[in-house]
Amino acid sequence: MRILLLGATGTIGSALFEALSAAGHALVVGARDPGTAQRRWPQTSVVCVDFADPLVDRAWPDALREVDVVINAVGIFDAHAGQTFDALHVAGPVGLFRAADALGVRIIQLSALGAEPDSRFGYMASKGRAEAALERFDGPHTIVRPSLVFAPEGASTRWFALLAALPLTPLPAGGKQCIQPIHLRDLCEAVVRIVGSDNPPPRLDAVGPEPITLRDYLLAFKQGLHLS
Numbered sequence: 001m002r003i004l005l006l007g008a009t010g011t012i013g014s015a016l017f018e019a020l021s022a023a024g025h026a027l028v029v030g031a032r033d034p035g036t037a038q039r040r041w042p043q044t045s046v047v048c049v050d051f052a053d054p055l056v057d058r059a060w061p062d063a064l065r066e067v068d069v070v071i072n073a074v075g076i077f078d079a080h081a082g083q084t085f086d087a088l089h090v091a092g093p094v095g096l097f098r099a100a101d102a103l104g105v106r107i108i109q110l111s112a113l114g115a116e117p118d119s120r121f122g123y124m125a126s127k128g129r130a131e132a133a134l135e136r137f138d139g140p141h142t143i144v145r146p147s148l149v150f151a152p153e154g155a156s157t158r159w160f161a162l163l164a165a166l167p168l169t170p171l172p173a174g175g176k177q178c179i180q181p182i183h184l185r186d187l188c189e190a191v192v193r194i195v196g197s198d199n200p201p202p203r204l205d206a207v208g209p210e211p212i213t214l215r216d217y218l219l220a221f222k223q224g225l226h227l228s
Helices: 011-022 034-040 056-063 085-103 122-134 155-165 184-196 214-224
Strands: 002-006 026-031 045-048 069-072 106-110 141-146 203-206
Touching: 002 011, 011 026, 011 184, 026 034, 026 056, 034 045, 045 056, 056 085, 069 085, 069 184, 085 106, 085 122, 106 122, 106 184, 122 141, 141 184, 184 203
Parallel strands: 002 026, 002 069, 026 045, 069 106, 106 141, 141 203
Antiparallel strands: none
16 A cells, blocks of 8 residues: 555654555655655655644645555654644644545544543643544544553653652652553554554554553563662
């Protein structure tokens, strides 16, 4: 299949690029900085797509040409000037959903487990609003909602490692919260399977094989760092 991959330069997007390429799919990369993406993947088609640009909708006719599936892996954890949750997680993607739906292009939206439009957390609320918007379209789509993604090079994994390395690790509510982390490799495998499925689910909660408390998750980091 020919796949437009947005957010390919991020941790999850980069891993998806490799997994989808290995599965034999032809990729088009949509990037805010096409020059950097082209140098990284010189044999790959690259188009300029910037969700922060108010005129981003103009990019879709070229970006979606002859594309079978579009995967949106764009995401930020910290909003700042020009890179807001609303622009990158809601307004930009909704324009993409509209264009893809009109052209009959299947959509795979990378969201987050626990995303809800009324969440008090900006990241979760914006991802939830994008989910709600996508579900209003009739075209084929799958919303993938990963739990915590374990990836040594990932920002969230590095943050947990830093917490675990502190002499006194803060544990909100005693660290009894139950989480179910998923390895980046397993998340990519799930997306590859969705791409190749004739009847993909409209929604997938992507979690690891078993639940673990936050306390034990941080303890595993400590043991890995030889701190316990």
